[in-house]
Amino acid sequence: MTIAPERPTLPATATLIQQFELGLDAPICLTWELTYACNLECAHCLSSSGRRDPRELSTQQCEAVIDELQRMQVFYVNIGGGEPTIRPDFWHLVEYAVDHQVGVKFSTNGARITPERARFLAGTGYVDVQISLDGATAEVNDYVRGPGSFDMAITALANLRDAGFTDAKISVVCTRHNIGQLDDFKALADEYGATLRLTRLRPSGRGADVWDELHPLPEQQRVLYDWLMAHGDGVLTGDSFFHLAAFGESLPGLNLCGAGRVVCLIDPIGDVYACPFAIHDEFKAGNLLSDGGFQAVWQQSPLFAELRSPQTGGACSSCTFYDSCRGGCMAAKFFTGLPLDGPDPECVQGYGESLLAGKRSVPASSQDHSKAGPTRNQPVMLTLGKRPPAKDCAESPLAGFTP
Amino acid sequence: MDTLLGESWTLSPSVALRPEPFGALAYHFGNRKLTFLKRPELVAVVRALGSSPDVGAALATAGIPAAQYPAYCAALRGLAAADMIRPLAPAEAVA
Numbered sequence: 139m140t141i142a143p144e145r146p147t148l149p150a151t152a153t154l155i156q157q158f159e160l161g162l163d164a165p166i167c168l169t170w171e172l173t174y175a176c177n178l179e180c181a182h183c184l185s186s187s188g189r190r191d192p193r194e195l196s197t198q199q200c201e202a203v204i205d206e207l208q209r210m211q212v213f214y215v216n217i218g219g220g221e222p223t224i225r226p227d228f229w230h231l232v233e234y235a236v237d238h239q240v241g242v243k244f245s246t247n248g249a250r251i252t253p254e255r256a257r258f259l260a261g262t263g264y265v266d267v268q269i270s271l272d273g274a275t276a277e278v279n280d281y282v283r284g285p286g287s288f289d290m291a292i293t294a295l296a297n298l299r300d301a302g303f304t305d306a307k308i309s310v311v312c313t314r315h316n317i318g319q320l321d322d323f324k325a326l327a328d329e330y331g332a333t334l335r336l337t338r339l340r341p342s343g344r345g346a347d348v349w350d351e352l353h354p355l356p357e358q359q360r361v362l363y364d365w366l367m368a369h370g371d372g373v374l375t376g377d378s379f380f381h382l383a384a385f386g387e388s389l390p391g392l393n394l395c396g397a398g399r400v401v402c403l404i405d406p407i408g409d410v411y412a413c414p415f416a417i418h419d420e421f422k423a424g425n426l427l428s429d430g431g432f433q434a435v436w437q438q439s440p441l442f443a444e445l446r447s448p449q450t451g452g453a454c455s456s457c458t459f460y461d462s463c464r465g466g467c468m469a470a471k472f473f474t475g476l477p478l479d480g481p482d483p484e485c486v487q488g489y490g491e492s493l494l495a496g497k498r499s500v501p502a503s504s505q506d507h508s509k510a511g512p513t514r515n516q517p518v519m520l521t522l523g524k525r526p527p528a529k530d531c532a533e534s535p536l537a538g539f540t541p
Numbered sequence: 542m543d544t545l546l547g548e549s550w551t552l553s554p555s556v557a558l559r560p561e562p563f564g565a566l567a568y569h570f571g572n573r574k575l576t577f578l579k580r581p582e583l584v585a586v587v588r589a590l591g592s593s594p595d596v597g598a599a600l601a602t603a604g605i606p607a608a609q610y611p612a613y614c615a616a617l618r619g620l621a622a623a624d625m626i627r628p629l630a631p632a633e634a635v636a
Binding site: 145148150152154157160162163164166211213214239241264 | 557559560561562563566568570573575577579580
């Protein structure tokens with residue numbers, strides 16, 4: 139590892155965004171995926187989860203990570219997976235983190251949020267629960283998350299509400315099929331005393347396979363933007379829609395790519411990536427077991443130093459909206475095979491569409507923990523075929539046979 | 542003369558300050574609000590509050606020129622609104 143170059147000193151008048159672009163001493167928003175194991179097989183899984191990796195961090199190693207986060211004053215982590223509650227030591231680690239001044243928000247599909255667990259959670263301060271739901275109806279949700287997953291999430295939300303847990307989060311990945319359900323999601327959140335969180339569909343992990351089919355259409359981007367503007371601070375977004383800022387006014391929150399600057403991801407085996415949507419060798423900063431701990435990786439990795447160095451707008455620099463959207467999401471560009479210094483594939487000014495239509499090569503994934511064979515939880519992304527069979531005999535081997 | 546200058550304040554017990562190149566990040570463990578102290582001088586003032594008899598003394602300790610007191614008072618009122626700093630009850634105030 140080389141030592142990162144010295145951080146340039148900004149004038150006192152510099153904005154917070156300019157400061158953030160140069161990186162912080164510790165992340166503000168850290169995602170930690172505890173396991174690649176999952177009971178579901180969502181079609182768009184960012185981390186291609188399914189099977190546990192035998193190299194996953196042990197309980198002791200996880201505790202050491204929490205100790206280090208406490209020393210670095212990382213005040214909270216977003217725990218995910220996989221399905222993190224599958225780990226037998228999950229609840230222990232949550233308590234360990236909270237006892238060490240590291241607050242926890244964890245994402246779950248709800249499978250393990252029993253009435254008993256819900257009561258435990260209601261009694262623990264400083265733990266936030268986020269239930270994933272990608273459709274306001276079972277039909278839309280189960281299409282991508284698998285059969286039964288809607289009911290599972292709703293049961294978890296009901297258990298939390300009934301136990302007196304306040305302000306759970308309902309986390310929705312916005313797709314072509316659910317943009318029309320935004321009001322329904324809000325109603326659902328209100329019904330369960332929860333807060334709605336909307337995030338962007340990324341072409342990461344298995345998401346790369348379904349992105350073309352699922353990502354919102356250009357006119358839906360406008361619907362989403364208008365809806366977000368109308369609902370403002372009442373809806374969380376993880377600041378993930380900054381590419382929509384090029385429609386005009388900026389959305390609330392940070393309008394910049396925080397990858398490696400204020401955000402990063404620790405994966406189940408201790409690899410540190412620039413952001414949760416960039417699990418690929420290209421964005422791997424190091425490993426906290428083999429590279430001297432998380433702090434060393436965060437502060438000294440050459441990759442992060444590069445991400446924190448001044449960036450040029452590339453092909454976008456002549457666009458009048460560059461200051462609003464900053465070229466969009468690095469991961470979205472990378473996984474659709476677009477140049478990193480050009481427009482976002484979902485650029486609302488339309489510059490991404492022409493690039494998507496042109497020649498590009500989508501990078502191969504560098505890790506895949508998907509289950510090897512089909513299981514009963516696998517989503518069945520089938521719609522009725524509209525094309526007639528190519529030949530009659532494709533339908534029946536006896537077609538055209540007259541004895 | 543701002544009345545705040547004569548009052549006793551301190552960092553909220555549930556707030557932690559994390560040093561950053563631009564100043565500090567203040568995190569409130571109770572309401573989970575994150576606030577950014579955008580200048581190292583403001584961090585010095587906030588840190589000095591608890592050990593100073595009043596805000597004016599904290600500003601002086603941190604070496605803030607008197608001409609900038611109004612700007613710092615405004616910043617401190619913003620922090621007070623987010624419960625990052627709290628008034629000290631007279632009995633608790635440093636004599």
